[in-house]
Amino acid sequence: MAEAFKSFLVNLKRLPRTFWGSLRRRGEATSDRARSQAVFSNLFLHIHSVKTHKNSLKPSFTLGLGLLTTACLVILTVTGILLMVYYKPTTELAYASIKDIHFVVPTGRMIRNLHRWAAHGMVIGVFLHMARVFYTASYRPPREFNWFAGVALLALTLALSFTGYLLPWDQLAFWATTIGVNIASSPRELTDALGLTQYFDPGGLIKQLLLGANTVGSEALIRFHLLHVMVLPIMLFAILGVHFWRIRKDGGLSRPASADPPTDGEFFPKSETKTYGLMAVVRGKTPAVGRAPENTVNSWPHLFTAEMAVFMFATAVLLVLSLTLDAPLTEAANAAIPENPAKAPWYFLGLQELVSYSGFMGGIGVPMITLLGLLLIPYLDREKGDVGVWFSGPEGRRVAIQSVFYSSALVIGLLALVINFGWLREWYPDIPQLVITFVNPGTVFTIGFAAWSFWIMRRHDSTRMAAIALFTCFLVGYIILTYVGTVHRGPNWDFYWSQADWPAH
Amino acid sequence: MEPKLTRRDFSEKLAFGSFWTAVGASVAGMLRLLKPAVMPEASTRVKLGHPDESPPGTERYFPEHNLFVFSEGAGIHAISAICPHLGCIVKQLPEGRFECPCHGSRFNAAGEVFAGPAPSGLPWIEIRRAPNGVLYADTAVTVPAGTQWSRA
Ligand code: HEM
Ligand code: FES
Numbered sequence: 001m002a003e004a005f006k007s008f009l010v011n012l013k014r015l016p017r018t019f020w021g022s023l024r025r026r027g028e029a030t031s032d033r034a035r036s037q038a039v040f041s042n043l044f045l046h047i048h049s050v051k052t053h054k055n056s057l058k059p060s061f062t063l064g065l066g067l068l069t070t071a072c073l074v075i076l077t078v079t080g081i082l083l084m085v086y087y088k089p090t091t092e093l094a095y096a097s098i099k100d101i102h103f104v105v106p107t108g109r110m111i112r113n114l115h116r117w118a119a120h121g122m123v124i125g126v127f128l129h130m131a132r133v134f135y136t137a138s139y140r141p142p143r144e145f146n147w148f149a150g151v152a153l154l155a156l157t158l159a160l161s162f163t164g165y166l167l168p169w170d171q172l173a174f175w176a177t178t179i180g181v182n183i184a185s186s187p188r189e190l191t192d193a194l195g196l197t198q199y200f201d202p203g204g205l206i207k208q209l210l211l212g213a214n215t216v217g218s219e220a221l222i223r224f225h226l227l228h229v230m231v232l233p234i235m236l237f238a239i240l241g242v243h244f245w246r247i248r249k250d251g252g253l254s255r256p257a258s259a260d261p262p263t264d265g266e267f268f269p270k271s272e273t274k275t276y277g278l279m280a281v282v283r284g285k286t287p288a289v290g291r292a293p294e295n296t297v298n299s300w301p302h303l304f305t306a307e308m309a310v311f312m313f314a315t316a317v318l319l320v321l322s323l324t325l326d327a328p329l330t331e332a333a334n335a336a337i338p339e340n341p342a343k344a345p346w347y348f349l350g351l352q353e354l355v356s357y358s359g360f361m362g363g364i365g366v367p368m369i370t371l372l373g374l375l376l377i378p379y380l381d382r383e384k385g386d387v388g389v390w391f392s393g394p395e396g397r398r399v400a401i402q403s404v405f406y407s408s409a410l411v412i413g414l415l416a417l418v419i420n421f422g423w424l425r426e427w428y429p430d431i432p433q434l435v436i437t438f439v440n441p442g443t444v445f446t447i448g449f450a451a452w453s454f455w456i457m458r459r460h461d462s463t464r465m466a467a468i469a470l471f472t473c474f475l476v477g478y479i480i481l482t483y484v485g486t487v488h489r490g491p492n493w494d495f496y497w498s499q500a501d502w503p504a505h
Numbered sequence: 506m507e508p509k510l511t512r513r514d515f516s517e518k519l520a521f522g523s524f525w526t527a528v529g530a531s532v533a534g535m536l537r538l539l540k541p542a543v544m545p546e547a548s549t550r551v552k553l554g555h556p557d558e559s560p561p562g563t564e565r566y567f568p569e570h571n572l573f574v575f576s577e578g579a580g581i582h583a584i585s586a587i588c589p590h591l592g593c594i595v596k597q598l599p600e601g602r603f604e605c606p607c608h609g610s611r612f613n614a615a616g617e618v619f620a621g622p623a624p625s626g627l628p629w630i631e632i633r634r635a636p637n638g639v640l641y642a643d644t645a646v647t648v649p650a651g652t653q654w655s656r657a
Contacts, residue, residue, distance in 0.1 A: 178592050192624065193624065214546060218545070338607060341606070342606070355608065362622075425618075425619070436624070492607075492609045
């Protein structure tokens with residue numbers, strides 16, 4: 001037999017092995033060294049560094065929250081693509097196609113439920129992750145910019161859920177979106193009061209750009225669909241890429257100074273098999289600068305198993321939720337009869353509570369101030385030495401606890417007053433509209449929180465303590481307002497102790 | 506002394522300046538696409554019928570246009586049911602007042618707000634009589650509160 005033919009047969013027999021080998025250029029990763037090689041020569045693994053600091057793997061430090069958010073995002077992407085197979089973004093067909101997905105399409109209901117619960121999970125995840133980054137002072141240089149990127153991710157996450165809410169084209173979707181878009185256009189409340197609207201109408205412009213019309217209709221559905229499945233995801237993934245990239249370039253996750261005890265003299269243990277190559281010069285202290293590498297472990301397997309555990313946990317929880325709870329679907333959208341109460345998704349109900357006192361300040365003013373405040377935290381608090389320490393130590397923990405009491409008292413007190421005795425217009429019927437627009441209970445909260453924060457700054461002579469006070473106040477305010485909007489508001493946005501007391505209609 | 510702008514600095518500034526101007530102009534041009542030139546809405550004209558169809562003391566509601574039409578001895582007026590707060594549709598209560606289901610704004614029979622977050626009263630809508638004697642309202646045209654189509 002010809003030589004060539006023989007080797008052809010041999011090659012054919014070996015094909016599975018040689019193909020697999022060509023995929024994994026370095027063969028079986030049996031040693032730490034081979035695993036390190038595998039990590040940085042693989043496109044998908046190399047967003048991780050080869051070595052991970054032990055502190056970053058401590059569940060009590062990250063609480064796995066960034067990963068949990070990422071897991072929800074992956075699930076959302078996969079289920080979202082599947083939903084797009086059947087979803088039809090036109091006013092005539094949208095509602096019916098969601099019904100089809102829910103009742104006819106094989107596994108459709110499961111996929112829809114997963115998409116819905118993962119969306120809730122992602123919102124919770126991103127809030128909690130931000131809180132963990134804040135309370136561990138992980139926004140300190142060089143990580144200020146990653147905090148900035150994080151705030152953009154928060155805004156994009158909320159925008160994604162808001163645009164997604166319209167797509168089923170049911171009553172809830174239609175009216176929540178009508179209200180939401182009118183909030184976005186509420187600068188008009190201000191220009192109207194000043195008599196400027198004919199000349200300068202930013203509110204109207206925002207509305208027309210979002211809706212492509214003056215009311216929620218087919219143009220709006222197309223625009224929201226486009227934003228939801230294309231524009232916002234592309235932006236989110238791009239910024240998330242930066243977010244992850246910066247984690248590596250900022251020298252891995254933050255950690256307390258105590259996590260790297262200085263070594264006595266010899267930094268690198270002698271070893272026959274390990275060599276360290278300089279891959280890039282990064283800012284901040286990487287494990288290899290001035291410290292022994294002994295506080296790091298190989299990312300493979302330590303980090304990867306931890307990541308897989310978080311992903312599996314997220315998947316398991318969402319699966320159980322999706323098997324037991326169906327995503328809601330009300331009647332088809334009807335522009336003549338508002339849903340009563342027309343509630344936005346729960347994470348916007350705190351805003352809706354504020355908006356029920358005045359649109360502009362509640363829906364634009366206070367949220368913008370909050371967002372701006374979040375963005376500026378790392379630039380205004382530049383103290384040192386407490387990075388990676390929860391609450392920056394016992395003093396911060398005390399400040400946080402005091403702030404919880406202070407803000408709860410302020411928010412619950414004022415809300416109780418307003419719910420029992422009404423707000424400005426009930427007290428002074430002839431009050432000018434500008435006063436109503438600006439003096440929202442939310443304005444009072446914001447001023448009260450800021451005053452408290454400045455007082456803490458003076459008393460503790462520390463910008464970090466002031467930041468902890470302010471962040472905690474806003475977090476508590478957000479939680480209480482959301483709770484009231486979700487649980488205690490019923491038809492006509494009246495106060496009810498429970499849904500059982502709602503009038504039957 | 507101020508360092509002089511060298512020829513090279515100058516051409517660099519020029520190059521980058523024109524680059525960013527081009528980017529800005531292209532983006533601005535593309536953004537224009539998003540602003541609708543024609544509002545794709547159904548007609549805002551509501552046919553109210555001949556004045557005799559609305560004898561004094563009656564009222565009618567046009568749900569597709571969210572419009573109340575009230576007829577009195579002196580004339581006929583129309584009030585929009587769209588809440589000026591955030592756009593929900595108000596309900597009329599038996600005593601003639603209006604109430605918004607979304608955040609509880611309340612309006613009197615003339616549409617003036619007396620409680621809740623609405624920044625203004627319910628808009629009054631223009632009523633016109635066509636040459637053939639039929640009344641029309643145009644929900645896109647508001648008139649000062651109190652403006653009626655007068656029978657005289
Ligand atoms: C789509 C939303 C987001 C995703 C998927 C995400 C993902 C992650 C992941 C996986 C990490 C690694 C550490 C960990 O798990 O805690 C991380 C770290 C970080 N994130 Fe996010 N994040 C998001 C939003 C945010 C937000 C809203 C902020 C703050 C405003 C933020 C600020 C940071 C910072 C500063 C770090 C570095 C923390 C450190 O060095 O300890 N991220 N993010
Ligand atoms: S929309 Fe009418 S009170 Fe808010």
